[in-house]
Amino acid sequence: MLALVLSNLTVWPLNKLIMSKIVFSYFDVKGWGEQCRLLLTYGGEEFEDHRFTHEQWPEFKPMTPFGQAPVIEIDGKMYAQSLAISRYLGRKYRLVGDTPEDALEIDQNVDLLIDLILKAGQIYREPDAARKESLYAEAIKNVFPDYLERLNSIFSKNNGHIALGKLTWGDFVVAGSFDALKMVLPMPDIEKKYPAFQKVIDNVYSIPSIKAYSEAKK
Structure with missing residues (x-):
């Protein structure tokens, strides 16, 4: 019984303390990226706001899922499409309504x-x-x-x-x-x-x- 209690005490706090690492990447303009930056800010997320120039884009482009920006990287996995990202963040921050x-x-x-x-x-x-x-x-x-x-x-x-x-x-x-x-x-x-x-x-x-x-x- 004591071992089970100790196990629960160990696992639960660790799970609560684990934070996702988020990197949001887009050009250094508002464009299609600003809505995502605003949502991340609203959600109080700690995220890396990775902004690149048009000259840097060709080097970064092959790393993206569809050869497009913006992209969001969550714990090492990259996702694309500004509306998909915005909708995901909307669900995450309960900005989607009730039904x-x-x-x-x-x-x-x-x-x-x-x-x-x-x-x-x-x-x-x-x-x-x-x-x-x-x-x-x-x-x-x-x-x-x-x-x-x-x-x-x-x-x-x-x-x-x-x-x-x-x-x-x-x-x-x-x-x-x-x-x-x-x-x-x-x-x-x-x-x-x-x-x-x-x-x-x-x-x-x-x-x-x-x-x-x-x-x-x-």
């Missing part, structure tokens, strides 16, 4: 935002300048406003959140990817014309740990 339907609502609204960024990004990467200008003109008139109005309405209905009327991992995607959205979407003052975007961003960056992180990076 599978809650999770579905977050996913569908995040996917709507990503659809917009990808559509704009496709035009942004168009190499022909004249065609790029024409595509942007058409999309700014007939495509982008519908996405922006829908998202603005969703954010407004949810009190400055992407879903469920409260903080979820999807809010960190909005806040973290907003600079990327503005880069590929040449519509000045998006946050003024669609103010609910700014409300989501403010809700995230008003969190004390996120505020401290942001100020430290200035």
Whole structure:
């Protein structure tokens, strides 16, 4: 009996004390990596924020699972895809709601935002300048406003959140990817014309740990 008690006393504290080693790797920009950095910061994780330059990327790229960044390394195993990482961190920090339907609502609204960024990004990467200008003109008139109005309405209905009327991992995607959205979407003052975007961003960056992180990076 005494041996069993001692065994339990030994194993349990050791299990509780073991901490995962986390390394998050991405370029030294916000891009698709900032949402993950924000989530890790919110979760109070001790993680290595590994930032590399475009010149260093070719050397690092073969080490990644899919030849893409960002990646997160947990106890020596590397995982990819920014949304998969964000969703994982959302589950880990209980930012996913209470039911599978809650999770579905977050996913569908995040996917709507990503659809917009990808559509704009496709035009942004168009190499022909004249065609790029024409595509942007058409999309700014007939495509982008519908996405922006829908998202603005969703954010407004949810009190400055992407879903469920409260903080979820999807809010960190909005806040973290907003600079990327503005880069590929040449519509000045998006946050003024669609103010609910700014409300989501403010809700995230008003969190004390996120505020401290942001100020430290200035």
